Amino acid sequence: MSGLGSLWRDSAAEIFTARTLQGEFSADLVILGGGFTGLSAALEAAGQGADVILLEAETIGHGGSGRNVGLVNAGLWLPPDAVCATLGQDAGERLNSALGAAPELVFNLIDTHDIQCEPRRNGTLHLAHASKGAADLKKRYDQLAARGAPVSLIDSAETAQRTGAQGFHGALHDARAGTIQPLAYARGLARAAEAAGARIFEQTPVMSAMRHGGQWVVRSSGAKVRAKALLIATNAYHRPLEQMALPQVPTVNFFQLATEPLGDNIAGTILPGGEGCWDSALIMSSLRRDAAGRIILGGMGDESDIQEGWARRKLIRLFPQLANVTITHSWAGKISMTSDHLPKILRLGPQGMSIFGYSGRGIAPGTLFGREAARALLSGDEAGLPVNPVEQHSERFTRLKTAIFETGARMVHGLSVR
Template sequence: MRDLGSLWRDSAAETFSAPPVSGDLSCDLLVIGGGFTGCSAALKAVGQGADVILLESDTIGHGGSGRNVGLVNAGLWLPPDTVCDTLGTEAGERLNTVLASAPDLVFDLIARHDIACEPRRAGTLHLAHAPRGLAQLKARHAQLIRRNAPVTVLDQTETAARTGTSGFHGALHDARAGTVQPLAYVRGLARAARDMGARLFENSAASAITRQGDHWIIRSNDATLRAKALLVATNAYHRPVAHMTLPHVPKVNYFQLATAPLGNNISRDILPGGEGCWDTGLIMSSLRRDAAGRVILGGMGDDTGVQAGWARRKLAQLFPQLADAEITHQWAGQISMTSDHLPRILRIGPDALSIFGYSGRGIAPGTAFGQAAAHALLTGDDSHLPLDPVGAHIERLPGLKTAIYETGARLVHAVSARR
């Protein structure tokens, strides 16, 4: 399959580059990973007066953050009652409350630091892919209303008017949410952190991490770095590091394609309100537009010909006027997905945390978790973390689960959306 590349890399208004790390350096907090979590943590820490170093093994936003759909969601894939059932009422509601306000944090940071990332807060539409999906959305709506969330159930007719297609059975609109250009957003966080004094380095993979006395020693390239506190925020893109082993978590690939910018005569009825969308299917798909008028469709799976064929068929099925639309970009990224679909904060040693497992909800949770982790590591106070840190995390057969997810997506997409 011809590689058409990532739309986000070609359209990001925010640019960022940093040199590889070199020499012997020391800091208060060292962050490994230049995605939403790591860059948010660096920005928060430097704002608290800390001396901060961030290491990114490739470039800022190279991993899942720069390959994201760009939906700034309030909450997780799981309904809030399920979060409480899994964690217990007190811990579950603490997490639900943090995530409910996480889009506020994202859009506040965008405004405060003038991040050019196409922010639009028109809400999201959770689309019912089948009648049972609408029943699930009505149950979720009831749970969210009990928590005073500004959510509304739309019937099939209202959903067709909001999306421009009759292909869904209803929707749940969440006014707290919105969309961004995700790579531009994470680059903007990095730029803001550097402007405030954080030291960021690209092409600087951590090769070894050890604890010596009351400091962490991190080796990268030919450099040796000493840090009082450590945050590992590599999520699905973690690379092996000598002397430190993190849990293996199942990964899910997510594929997207984008049309060329469309004239208003073709696309005026497609998401006219500017909402971002995701559906209730087990093999989830997403739909949105960008500021230039491109339609972007995504689905679980890697960027093989099977997924690309499905996406083109699906696009034409939902919007017949796009059957001959030029496809200019297609790309994929990886999602870290724990078995219970809940993120984890793992304590990996004294004054050291690792965060992973957003299950495809990286933007708002990653921003909130990163800021909370930075505060906790600098103050020693864990009370404001969204989740209690755990000392260990074990996933059964993560490699097999990854293969099952990918095989399932390919099988579904091989036969789906065929007329």
């Protein structure tokens, strides 16, 4: 089954291509990384009339944005009280409020720019994988409801009806959220940014970035860009840069497989309301449908025989009617996972920032952080940033943590659902 390829690449209705950058250029803002953060920043900056150049080492959406599950979630993996406990009450509530509204930003951009990315805003279901998970969801519900979020708890019987699967101990429904085709969304943002005047280049890996003569100077093998401001938005797919040392952050692999399109008789019994799902297990799993009626199951771990075997077994355990369906796609991506599970804005110098660490929540936070970073870098006013920039950030034992995540996923998946 390995090497079947990404469903998102094969099904994306949005097409975007760009040439490689060659020569010397100047800009108001240069952006490294063609994912949700960088593209949202490019769209915002170009919309303000700024001269923007975005450089992507591969193709638009090549990294985590194009390998995403496609859940447009509100908030973070952490419950809101935990966010406040880490950041402090005022800063925590500022981030909670901003990210609670972030799905609205995503779906508004989709509507405004007519992005063909299968948007469906029926909410998401956070599934309780065990009784402890149900208790955790009740605590999360209480925290969200106290902040006025449109959330509801559903029992195991209703969860079975809304998923088509037995065995879950209940779920938390969040009406703010939804699903999209993530690579198509990224490409649509690129198209919209280019239409607004941004200059976007693919297959342009940057070799160095430095501050010189009051400007940022970015070099690739065949080009040089001078810019007043710099945004590095490469996240889990960052490549080392000469003259620029960014902190290492542990990464987590996330694997997905997709079935062939299913007929209405079968597909109609699975997630009939169209919600995207993820569960409360430490080694998390995800579940959703696409517009063609494919069932897409994901889990932490790399694209290996162990993960594929686990995913196939779990799919059949959840939905016995899928025992004979064909798996047409399998792919994996990397998640940048900070130690406190909070995204970071690292100050690189005057009018320079790097953003990373969404910990698996890339779509809505990335779109929001990119927009606000562009505004701050162009205006010099950082009041609208969702979190305060930090002057430095360090993570200990990053490679070891990455190895532990992967080993844990393989052990759990190798032993489970046999």
